[in-house]
Amino acid sequence: MADAPERGLMLRHGGLIAREAEGAALERAMALRARCFEGEGGALREADGHDASCRHLIVEDREERALCTLRWRAFDPGEVTRAASHDAYDLAALSRWPGRLLEIGRFCTASEARDGAALRMALAALTRIVVAERTTLLFGSASFAGIDPAPHGPALAWLGAHHLAPPAWRPRRRVPDAVPLAGPIHDPRAARAGLPPLLRSYLGMGGVVSDHAVIDAGMNTLHVLCMVDVAKIPPGRVRVLRALAFGP
Template sequence: MTVGFPKGRYVARFAASAADVLACQRLRHRCFFGTSGVDLDQFDASWSHLMIEDGTDGPLVCTFRMRQSPAAAVQDGYAGQFYDLSGLAQTAGPHIEIGRFCTDPATPDPHILRVAWGALTQYVDACEATILFGCTSLTGTDPAPYARVIRALQDRYQGPHALMPGAIAPEVIRFGEKTGDADQRPMPPLLRTYLAMGGWVSDHAVVDRTMDTLHVLTVVEIAKIPPARARALRALV
């Protein structure tokens, strides 16, 4: 992807220094934990970090990290800690895993997400990736507020059996289990976007106590993105 990809008032670029990565980690901590701090793990050093800034040299308003790999190496990434990805490992590559996707809650501009998808589309096309995947989070570890979302994922968005991720995490929510009916929160925008691209999800959610989230393994097969959606994504570029 071209460094300095502009779209309206925003600029998307890859982190180019340790200070850039630190800025991403600080935004992640604020978004995921609600406090000042630095969110980091063993994967940060070997992944690429995409930054979306409000103007050239402006504040960071969105970030996510990504990792390109051959299909046979998908188990070595972040998602491989929680899911058995042996099905995906048999598919043609290259694959791109993305994670830690977050936007600054103080800048609630829906255009930021469009810029992020434009930048990601450019990157996917440049490396001729066949599959995009990652862990998509639901805030909190209680499944009850997401009973309606979970039922929709179970009924409408299950992936092919041959590619379905297996459960290896110590604590999971199997789809179909009784989860209650409290609150009924909406589907998160990022997950909704993946599904609109023809994406599918795992048959269970992982309970992540460290991040205080539930997450599902989300997969987008690039060749199966609806043509109209693919044209709209490329129009963003």
């Protein structure tokens, strides 16, 4: 049975709908996520046991075709070690963060929706979530395809040279399968081009990263933990995001 059109509705624009995924919509979100991670050779659906504790966003078209999805969960600082990211990164330093935190995970976009419209809708809906949850810090892992660090060496080195989180709240290593963000950068333009699109979006909002990448064999990805201090998002980007989320 199809969902009621307005159930969980967050945004509607240009033939796309962003909503909190429940019931049949959640099934569609999970199916999209499975398809995306299968495409990368990774594990399916519920890989870490955290889905039931999270809320889920889906962006769809009028025919209820799932185009983009993510999950989120809000924390007070003392709760942050319950986050999914703590399975791979030691988040103890974030327990001293002065405000609410929002973890974003399993963010993926259908291959047929790479024109950017679905991603912009997801970011607009996420902006609404940030406001509703009184969020001051966003965090979550950003993935590179495959578990071999070598092809991503220049991009990882670029992150280490230009985008490390401050030591006071930088995540520490928690798992042995990790590699440092270090190495030569012979071609800065090529290094930046090797960054995944979602990570580039976060960096454009002032995002910073852990000092190491984690090798996740189960999901067939290499990922870094990315954090965005909401207060440091550039004013121009804030205006764009708020216009997408709430209108001009």
